[in-house]
Amino acid sequence: MTPVDRRTLIGAALAAPLLPAAARAAEAPDFPEPAFSVKLWPGEAPGLKDPSLKDEVLERSKDPAIRDRAMVKVRTPRMDVFPAKNPNGAAVLITPGGAYHRVVIDKEGYELAAWLAERGVTAFVCFYRLPGQGWENPRNVSLADAQRAMRLIRHRAAEWKVDPKRVAALGYSAGGHLCGDLATRHAAKVYSPVDAADALDAKPIVAAPIYPAIAMDPFLTPSAVTGPYASSGDGWTMLDAQVTKDVPPCFLCHAEDDATLPVDFTLRLRAALRAAGVPADTHLFEEGGHGFGLRFTPGKPVEAWPDLFLAFAKRHGLLG
Template sequence: MGTDRRSLIVGTLAAGIIAQRAGAQTPPPAAAKVAPPKLPDPVQTIDLWPKGVPDAPATLPVEKVEERSTDPTYGDRAVTGIARPRMVVFRPEKPNGAAVLITPGGGYRLVVVDKEGYEMARWLAARGFTAFVLFYRLPGEGWTSGADTPLIDAQRAMRLIRDRATDYAIDPERVAAMGFSAGGHVCASLSTRFAVPVYPPVDAADKLSARPFCAAPIYPVVSMDPAIAHAGSRRLLLGENPSPGREAAWSPDQIVPADAPPHFLLHAEDDLVVPVENTLRMRAALKARKVPVETHLFEQGGHGFGLRRAVGKPVEVWPDLWRAWARSTGLG
């Protein structure tokens, strides 16, 4: 990676940093090269594993942040090598008592923190929601927990939000999950495998439920069936030639429990990266289990539209659709 303006390496999280005192918190990445007007970056983080990250490889990955945007008016940072997983907190001026855990996408190769993280978190905070953007570990970077690694971080994050609910004026029951693309797979894995033990408890927070109050996988990677899977996500999650059993085990549509939370599903039918069939299969599986599900399909939108790329298209209404649906669930 070069040293030009598009490739900024801003952090190294090696073993010495991991071993810092439990009270230390990892700062957010350096600010985007041009901060949106009146929309500053957050300053508070919550480390998931202050006593040591589980399942660490002998050599920890080195965290890097790449600025991918060529537009001087906004940033588009992508993070790799996350060795100290954490949540970045966006606090509203007037909390409505609800929280949303956001898992950005990036094909399990990186975590896109602006387009599918910070931008949505700002939108939510402006409407009273406390938003937590999750910097989750990537499964292809040597963690011995392999395909479970992102889910481990997501379960832990949900429990920590509930454990600290009073600090943020949050109702611990009203904690939702929202994820985009491969982060949608993290979200859907959490909403279907919330009760599956994937790590040993480390403190009192781990006695709390990891079940989201409701879940919103947005243009999500869902199925590991090679006929419709996002090939890169499938390879990084499961390897080159996973067995049919492994494909099914990591396909949320194949493992929906009867007590799964209500779901909001959204996809564009012209998505050439993650086929819309991923969302259709998830909807069918939820319906089969009689889990409430709201589904919105748009003719145009492509993939990875988030908020910014939806502007000027019919799909730009999707956040308001989600909010209206969220109210109907009792989230807020």
């Protein structure tokens, strides 16, 4: 399978509605797909309270020429791996968005992973557990998966042709919150070690929360997470309050016209990073909306963000 160039993929998607349905199906783009998947945990993931929970994927697109899948139930957290065509040793852990109620597969996962792999960066798309689906310690269940993923990448770095010192994290929306949570709480003990991988560092070399939530609270309701973890508005997961000088350099990106998560979230995070002396490269775009990923960027100012991220990452050692 040949990875799809960003412009080719998006151009095909935009042109598809002009064609008859049969022609669209026959001319569907070569969708990005991972080379393989890796379970994050041996056996069952820790803390399962609902034995009836099963992995479930929902296709939300009605057009066969466009994929828009989401994993709406996650029992088996995993990484889907896109090896670099000509690896330069860099790796990026991608945490897609989905409001902590789902994990978006294509728009905020596979499309960026394929784009990175074409540029020498091995990409790992993380399908993390969702806090409202019956897990112990729901406040930390997604973070536990992100930490575990970072440690597994480093533990198996030689096998995957990755430099263990050059592993970054990037996430969108709720996954941007998770990326920021990993950047600020990479050393927090949120699960019991299960093997040798857990002795390794979970800190990314750089982190890129893209149009992030600054807290988990906006996505959770008392019916989804109960007890002390209910949405209370008290800011128990506020990213700016978690920032210390031990946070890695951060790339921040947001559109001014985001009607779902206000650009002020990114500005608050930027202020906290600067106060702690953490390098922060901040890009605010006039137009882009929410959830642009790569798919909805062409022709808008926000189209520049992926190349800006790679330039930032290179300055801070990801690309050697």
